Amino acid sequence: MEMHAEHIEELAEGYALGALEPGERVRVEQHIAACPPCKRHIDSVEDTTHMLAFVATPVAPPPRCKLKLMEKVAREQFLQTPTRRSRTVNAMSMWAAVATVAFIMSGAWSMRLQQQLSEVTGAQNQIQGQLASLQTERATMTAQIAQLTTLESVVVAAEAVRSLHGAGSAANASAKTYMTPGKNEAVLIVHNLPQLPPGKIYQVWVARPELQQPLTMFNPVDTTEPVPLQPPEPMDSYNWIMVTIEDAAGAQQPSKDTVLFGEL
Ligand SMILES: [Zn+2]
Structure with a gap:
């Protein structure tokens, strides 16, 4: 016998996306081991989540992205399941989650590329600065050598x-x-x-x-x-x-x- 309040539907999407806190994940795993309806629900959510493989490059989102994702998922659920949860609403909310994950992943990916690009540009500027100062130094030394050569020739003559x-x-x-x-x-x-x-x-x-x-x-x-x-x-x-x-x-x-x- 299980109490309805203990079902883990509200954690299914987070679980399938690997975005739950460790404590919540344990709760889900313990629950679906004993609750076939919730197990089926999790399975179907996981199937949908695997669609991600076709939508976005599988890059692990950083922790902050996970937090944002969970906020978004929780809000979707809050907005779309005020009373009773139908399969249609479930699917809608899943597609919203998939779109959100795809968006966050492409955003995170592009941020990472931009960061790498700015690092490379910074290193390039630094090298150009060093090169310019070495060239200045070389010009100074060349001028000094030329002057010493002139002085030497005056002394010798x-x-x-x-x-x-x-x-x-x-x-x-x-x-x-x-x-x-x-x-x-x-x-x-x-x-x-x-x-x-x-x-x-x-x-x-x-x-x-x-x-x-x-x-x-x-x-x-x-x-x-x-x-x-x-x-x-x-x-x-x-x-x-x-x-x-x-x-x-x-x-x-x-x-x-x-x-x-x-x-x-
Ligand atoms: Zn259950």
Whole structure:
């Protein structure tokens, strides 16, 4: 003997779709083991549910989809079975459930594809960003190599070398000027200049009586640093060369903070 209230018709669709909570599923299984009418009902619902195989790709819907599906199925039942449940209503409600599952599955599938696509696009953007920064880095290095090659050729071709001596806050520093008489091109190679505080820079000057000509500014990154010099007149037209510490923007008149000095 079974009480009508204990039949599991309202769980049949969820059971057939594998969308029940574990406790409900156990209840259904225990019930249909002892109730042939409910067993037949479940069987017919399962038959209908297998139609899904022809409607949608069998992708397991994520838990949230299952919840939504059950809400929908429960609402369909609530709306369509206010009093007595006929077979027609059952079939209608099943077709509604099938359509819902097919819709949710195709939606979930397309969401998954879109997510994968956006992941691929993100990775692609990242790679392009890295490539661009590597290309920039390579361009910088190529320019540095070209400059060093130029400096090297000036040093190799130099016909005269003049020494500079450390002074002031750079007593341990030294430098050599590689120059060729008659040429506006020379290279100063400095050694052991101390790191500068922020906002300061080293500046090279060439001078003769009544003239102090500002040249290149630099901030050495290594203990030995080559500094290109391109004075407006040939190097041998000046009497002295020196390096001072100036504010980062450079100066038109040298400060008194001389760190290297030599005769040309
Ligand atoms: Zn039953």
